[in-house]
Amino acid sequence: MTALPSTLVAGTPDAVSLAASGAVQERAWLLVALPLAGAAILLLGGRRLNRWGHWLAVALSWSAFAWGVLLFWSLRGQAPDDRSRSLHLFTWVPAGNFQLDAGLLLDPLSVAFVLMVTFVASLIHVYSVAYMEHDPDRRRFFAYMNLFVASMLLLVLADSYVLLYVGWEGVGLASYLLIGFWNHNPDYAAAAKKAFIANRVGDLGLTIAIMIMFATFGTVTYSGVLSGLDGASEGTLTAIGLMLLLGACGKSAQFPLQSWLGDAMAGPTPVSALIHAATMVTAGVYLVVRSGPIYESAPTAQLLVVIVGAVTLVFGAIVGCAKDDIKKALAASTMSQIGYMMLAAGLGPVGYIFAIFHLLTHGFFKAGMFLGAGSVMHGMNDSVDLRGFGRLNGVMKVTWLTFAAGWLAILGVPPFSGFFSKDKIIETAFATGDGARPWLVGSVALVGAGLTAFYMSRMFFLTFHGRKRWPEDAHPHESPLLMTVPMVILAVGSVALGGFLAFDHTFLNWLEPATGTAHEEDPVLAAIVIQGATLALVAAGIALAWARYWRAEVPATAPAGNPLTVAARNDLYQDQVNEVLLMQSGQYLTRSLVFVDNRGVDGLVRGSAAAVGGLAGRLRRWQTGFVRSYATSMTAGVIAVVLGVVAVRI
Amino acid sequence: MPWLTTIGALPLVGAAAVWLLPSRSARPARVTALVASLITLLATLAMAYRFDTDTAGTHQFTEQHRWIAEFGVNYAVGIDGLGLVMIVLSALLVPICLLAGWNQVEGSSARHYFGLILVLETFMIGVFAARDLFLFYVLFEAMLIPVYFLIGLFGGAQRRYAAVKFLLYSLLGGLVMLVAVIYLYVEGPGGPDGFLISELTGLEFSSELTGRLLFCAFFFAFAIKAPMWPVHTWLPDAAAQAPPGVAVLLVGVLDKVGTFGMLTLCLPLFPEASRWATPVVLALAVVSVLYGGLLAIGQVDLLRMIAYTSVSHFGFIVIGVFAMTSSAQSGAALYMLNHGFSTGALFLVAGMLIARRGSARIADYGGLQRSTPLLAGTFLLAGLSSLALPGLSSFISEFLVLVGTYGRYPGVAVVAAGGMVLAALYILLTYQRMFTGPVKDFASGWRDMNLREGLVMAPLIAVIVALGFFPKPVLDVLNPVADRTLQQVSMTDPAPTAAGEESTTEGTQP
Numbered sequence A: 001m002t003a004l005p006s007t008l009v010a011g012t013p014d015a016v017s018l019a020a021s022g023a024v025q026e027r028a029w030l031l032v033a034l035p036l037a038g039a040a041i042l043l044l045g046g047r048r049l050n051r052w053g054h055w056l057a058v059a060l061s062w063s064a065f066a067w068g069v070l071l072f073w074s075l076r077g078q079a080p081d082d083r084s085r086s087l088h089l090f091t092w093v094p095a096g097n098f099q100l101d102a103g104l105l106l107d108p109l110s111v112a113f114v115l116m117v118t119f120v121a122s123l124i125h126v127y128s129v130a131y132m133e134h135d136p137d138r139r140r141f142f143a144y145m146n147l148f149v150a151s152m153l154l155l156v157l158a159d160s161y162v163l164l165y166v167g168w169e170g171v172g173l174a175s176y177l178l179i180g181f182w183n184h185n186p187d188y189a190a191a192a193k194k195a196f197i198a199n200r201v202g203d204l205g206l207t208i209a210i211m212i213m214f215a216t217f218g219t220v221t222y223s224g225v226l227s228g229l230d231g232a233s234e235g236t237l238t239a240i241g242l243m244l245l246l247g248a249c250g251k252s253a254q255f256p257l258q259s260w261l262g263d264a265m266a267g268p269t270p271v272s273a274l275i276h277a278a279t280m281v282t283a284g285v286y287l288v289v290r291s292g293p294i295y296e297s298a299p300t301a302q303l304l305v306v307i308v309g310a311v312t313l314v315f316g317a318i319v320g321c322a323k324d325d326i327k328k329a330l331a332a333s334t335m336s337q338i339g340y341m342m343l344a345a346g347l348g349p350v351g352y353i354f355a356i357f358h359l360l361t362h363g364f365f366k367a368g369m370f371l372g373a374g375s376v377m378h379g380m381n382d383s384v385d386l387r388g389f390g391r392l393n394g395v396m397k398v399t400w401l402t403f404a405a406g407w408l409a410i411l412g413v414p415p416f417s418g419f420f421s422k423d424k425i426i427e428t429a430f431a432t433g434d435g436a437r438p439w440l441v442g443s444v445a446l447v448g449a450g451l452t453a454f455y456m457s458r459m460f461f462l463t464f465h466g467r468k469r470w471p472e473d474a475h476p477h478e479s480p481l482l483m484t485v486p487m488v489i490l491a492v493g494s495v496a497l498g499g500f501l502a503f504d505h506t507f508l509n510w511l512e513p514a515t516g517t518a519h520e521e522d523p524v525l526a527a528i529v530i531q532g533a534t535l536a537l538v539a540a541g542i543a544l545a546w547a548r549y550w551r552a553e554v555p556a557t558a559p560a561g562n563p564l565t566v567a568a569r570n571d572l573y574q575d576q577v578n579e580v581l582l583m584q585s586g587q588y589l590t591r592s593l594v595f596v597d598n599r600g601v602d603g604l605v606r607g608s609a610a611a612v613g614g615l616a617g618r619l620r621r622w623q624t625g626f627v628r629s630y631a632t633s634m635t636a637g638v639i640a641v642v643l644g645v646v647a648v649r650i
Numbered sequence B: 001m002p003w004l005t006t007i008g009a010l011p012l013v014g015a016a017a018v019w020l021l022p023s024r025s026a027r028p029a030r031v032t033a034l035v036a037s038l039i040t041l042l043a044t045l046a047m048a049y050r051f052d053t054d055t056a057g058t059h060q061f062t063e064q065h066r067w068i069a070e071f072g073v074n075y076a077v078g079i080d081g082l083g084l085v086m087i088v089l090s091a092l093l094v095p096i097c098l099l100a101g102w103n104q105v106e107g108s109s110a111r112h113y114f115g116l117i118l119v120l121e122t123f124m125i126g127v128f129a130a131r132d133l134f135l136f137y138v139l140f141e142a143m144l145i146p147v148y149f150l151i152g153l154f155g156g157a158q159r160r161y162a163a164v165k166f167l168l169y170s171l172l173g174g175l176v177m178l179v180a181v182i183y184l185y186v187e188g189p190g191g192p193d194g195f196l197i198s199e200l201t202g203l204e205f206s207s208e209l210t211g212r213l214l215f216c217a218f219f220f221a222f223a224i225k226a227p228m229w230p231v232h233t234w235l236p237d238a239a240a241q242a243p244p245g246v247a248v249l250l251v252g253v254l255d256k257v258g259t260f261g262m263l264t265l266c267l268p269l270f271p272e273a274s275r276w277a278t279p280v281v282l283a284l285a286v287v288s289v290l291y292g293g294l295l296a297i298g299q300v301d302l303l304r305m306i307a308y309t310s311v312s313h314f315g316f317i318v319i320g321v322f323a324m325t326s327s328a329q330s331g332a333a334l335y336m337l338n339h340g341f342s343t344g345a346l347f348l349v350a351g352m353l354i355a356r357r358g359s360a361r362i363a364d365y366g367g368l369q370r371s372t373p374l375l376a377g378t379f380l381l382a383g384l385s386s387l388a389l390p391g392l393s394s395f396i397s398e399f400l401v402l403v404g405t406y407g408r409y410p411g412v413a414v415v416a417a418g419g420m421v422l423a424a425l426y427i428l429l430t431y432q433r434m435f436t437g438p439v440k441d442f443a444s445g446w447r448d449m450n451l452r453e454g455l456v457m458a459p460l461i462a463v464i465v466a467l468g469f470f471p472k473p474v475l476d477v478l479n480p481v482a483d484r485t486l487q488q489v490s491m492t493d494p495a496p497t498a499a500g501e502e503s504t505t506e507g508t509q510p
Helices: A015-026 A030-049 A053-076 A108-131 A138-157 A161-182 A186-217 A222-227 A234-251 A260-266 A269-278 A280-290 A292-296 A299-322 A326-345 A349-379 A397-411 A417-431 A437-464 A481-515 A527-551 A563-569 A571-613 A615-622 A626-649 B003-020 B026-050 B081-100 B107-129 B133-142 B144-154 B159-187 B208-225 B234-241 B244-254 B256-269 B271-298 B302-323 B326-357 B373-386 B393-406 B410-435 B451-469 B472-488
Strands: A085-095 A098-106 B060-068 B073-079
Touching: A015 A053, A015 A085, A030 A053, A030 A138, A053 A108, A053 A138, A085 B326, A085 B393, A085 B472, A098 A108, A098 A138, A098 A161, A098 B326, A098 B393, A108 A138, A108 A269, A108 A280, A108 A349, A108 A481, A138 A161, A138 A269, A138 A280, A161 A186, A161 A234, A161 A260, A161 A269, A161 A280, A186 A222, A186 A234, A186 A260, A186 B393, A186 B410, A222 A292, A234 A280, A234 A292, A234 A299, A260 A269, A260 A326, A269 A280, A269 A326, A269 A349, A280 A292, A280 A326, A280 A349, A292 A299, A292 A349, A299 A326, A299 A437, A299 A563, A299 A571, A326 A349, A326 A417, A326 A437, A349 A397, A349 A417, A349 A481, A397 A417, A397 A437, A397 A481, A397 A527, A417 A437, A417 A481, A417 A527, A437 A527, A563 A571, A571 B271, B003 B026, B003 B060, B003 B073, B003 B081, B003 B107, B026 B081, B026 B107, B073 B081, B073 B107, B073 B133, B081 B107, B081 B244, B081 B256, B081 B326, B081 B451, B081 B472, B107 B133, B107 B144, B107 B244, B107 B256, B133 B144, B133 B159, B133 B256, B144 B159, B144 B244, B159 B208, B159 B234, B208 B256, B208 B271, B234 B244, B234 B302, B244 B256, B244 B302, B244 B326, B256 B271, B256 B302, B256 B326, B256 B472, B271 B302, B271 B410, B302 B326, B302 B393, B302 B410, B326 B373, B326 B393, B326 B451, B326 B472, B373 B393, B373 B410, B373 B451, B393 B410, B393 B451
Parallel strands: none
Antiparallel strands: A085 A098, B060 B073
8 A cells, every 4th residue: 555656657758848847837826827817807807808708717717727737747757756846936025034935836735636626617617607697797707716716726836834825815705705796685795704704713723823833933834844843842733733723624614613604605506616615615624634744743633633524524414414405405515525524634644645535526526516506506597495396307317417426426335436535534534543533433434424325315306306396487497518518527527536546546646745655554343344334324324315305295395393403404503603602792892892982991081181181171162263272282282392391401 | 316305395395386376276286286296206216216225224315414403403314114115105195195185175275185285295204204303203293283284174074073182192192202302312412413313222321210211201102193002092083084085194104103103213212111111012002903903893984994993903013013023023014004005095995985975884885886896896905905815915914913923922913813803804894784785776876986086096906916915125125124123122033942943945845
């Protein structure tokens, strides 16, 4: 498992291709610059770009993908241990003892992200051309989408925590703008703000982590921080790890900062597919994996990563079982799947690889299912109510089949993509740690697989099978090619990407130089037993969902349900908790401070001024003579000055 | 060539021309004032071009002439990197504010409005260039006069109350400082150069207490100007009542004299006392950060909201000044510049909205993103800069202050970082209330941003974006100032705690 790959170097590269690959790598900044230019042109270009601006955005996104492929190819041509290159761009913040250059880090991890992000984003750009066709603000939409791609690429390519932070907030901004894209609906505007604020709380963690890093290591680059870990105490590293985790929780909607993701479904569905499923929300996992050595030196922080992942995994799965809104159910599922990745990221080098592996496959199948949901909405007058669908498999064949591919992939049914990534996470969870820990963490991951099977099958059956429950005005139809082709391509990825990357340990070998050598331990149970248990639970989940949501009659309105169902429908009361803990007390504090500031602080100063000379009171009477009041205060001032000078002289 | 005197005199000449114009209509006054301010800007940029970055820590373009010899007063000017940056900020903001207030005043009183702003520019340039303490004090007080009249004559409904309040607060601080200025002269070497700041730097005071009392007097004046909690309450009134262009100069430039004074006078003149007072100052500054942020969230008036955000931002600047590390002080100095742009942009967009709606109440707006997307986008961008979004200029400065402070005062940095979350709240809540939601009837006939308004905002936006990506040219002239100041207060940067780790150069792989 740990053998270094030797077959990847295809022949000896000649001087020409070496030079070419150098040129490709040196211009890696184009990856960020191309979509960024697209965003700027579309925003500044005005209405005259309305007719073709979206195609410019599509082209720039694809060109970023093309450059990513060239970059991948050039790195692949180098020996595995040389596949990491730091690219200096310019001197960014030279300030006293804080010196920071803007630079990019090209390595297997960042390039894997580049490929996935640009490919999925480009497909979704194409899909959006049709999906947003009738929106008067389509140009603005595509500008924000390009801004997102640029920021996301900056996030994964940065070579320091501060430049990562720029991309980090850039994607947050794009997310804010796109969630609130239809902000004439007040609820959507509130959802956008909520997402930004929750992320800002996470950013606080990231900021503090960077502050500790600089005070400890005197630098904030990955290379500087990660190579100096030996000199830092475990307490310091734990603090850094926890603060980074807080940042990751905000961005990746992990417990306890998860509340924004469900509301974020207010954005147009392609946005949900790209930002809130495939790419941005996985940035927290990237951050933890990138900072892996810190967590390896700080076991407490690492354990907390596992706990956060496990809690979120179950949280999202429970919520997903009760949602009747197809997008919110998918959002809960995203949360839960990222919980899996986070859990894996807390399991050390082996876990990193499967976390990123699952992240990539998830990017495909979840984006595919979101696009499928968008296609269903497109055909059903923008309805998202699962109880108003049913038996759509006949009228929307492509959507049905592509969604089915995603469904089987997320369930982890062999040989679909999820099988190779998620089952490995469950196995690794059973293999890491001492005593009861592997049993505990492994069981949670295992139960999560069963829950996933139930809620995803529920969603799938409610939408495409069972009886027709369409509203009377619905005339469902298949979506145009611009939408279905991206869905088909993503479905191919859902089917085959996992097997392709797992074959001959291709992905493991690719990523190992970046994430550290993976020593796979034996799980506490035999791998075959775990796989069998997983499949049994998945089968049980499907069967239960089949009985209740395919075969049985599904009421048009949700039945009352037991307390757990009600709680799950209400997102386990996350908003109510935040409301009581944060918002009400915050509003009380703000209001009382405003009162104090007007009456207290200001009044005190005014009062003392009046007490000193009675000046304030009299001035109020003299306000009719405006210039006179000035003359008076100046005279008083001059007298005071003379007195002061005399006092000094004496 | 006496650069500083020339640049300082240009607006004054312009003001004289404005007042002497034969025509009583507004248009010639506007044009004359704008031309004068643009010439000043060009001259300032020429001076900046000639400024020697390598010796940015020493004062350049110095001039010195006897003024009141028997009292030790000189006309002495000169600028280091920080002085240069502040003068460029003033020279850049004045034409923008003139353009923003183009239709603010009609008829014959337009002469007073534009003339007073030019006079104010002269005083602002002078106060950042003064190298004689007495001259500094005179200009420090003289600045009040045009602002007082600009608010009192051209402000909102409660302009007189606000103007008098502003004047009283400022005079109070100024008088306390004056006593200290004179006492400092007595403590100093005296003679015909007795008020030169260079003569007064590094004094041995007759007692420790003397130094500390003098520090307190200076700091009190600067804290009022800055404005810091709890002497900030004049600012919301003044900023809300002033015409938008004046509010920009007031908050963007004038208030910076407070933090400028702390960095270039308090610390160098009273190093021992500065170190002694640091804990209290930092505590007050942290309170300012959080208090200003919370108060901003609770405001119902747009202009008062922006004023309170400034209380919060000034808290960050003061933290950076007194953290006494090179990165925090460079960050604080950069913050003084960036805050001028981001808050200036906010005030100016607010002014454009208020000119249309006739109200500054946040609740009177709504749904504007649909009807006036350019105004909405500009407000959002200015707001994002105000909340220090990475990629925009304020991020660099706020980040440097926090990172630089943490090494010496971790608690202060962590608590102050909470201001980041508050900033997101006050900006985005306001944006949500004013710009999102269904389109309202009142905005049906509104024109989006016109050409003049576009010309007002474009330079600010351009600078905000450019300095976010490439702050180096500015930092290069500010770093030597921070280094010099640290030397003067005998402080050195804390070393990284991880053993054996040097401050490494970036961009290399292990």
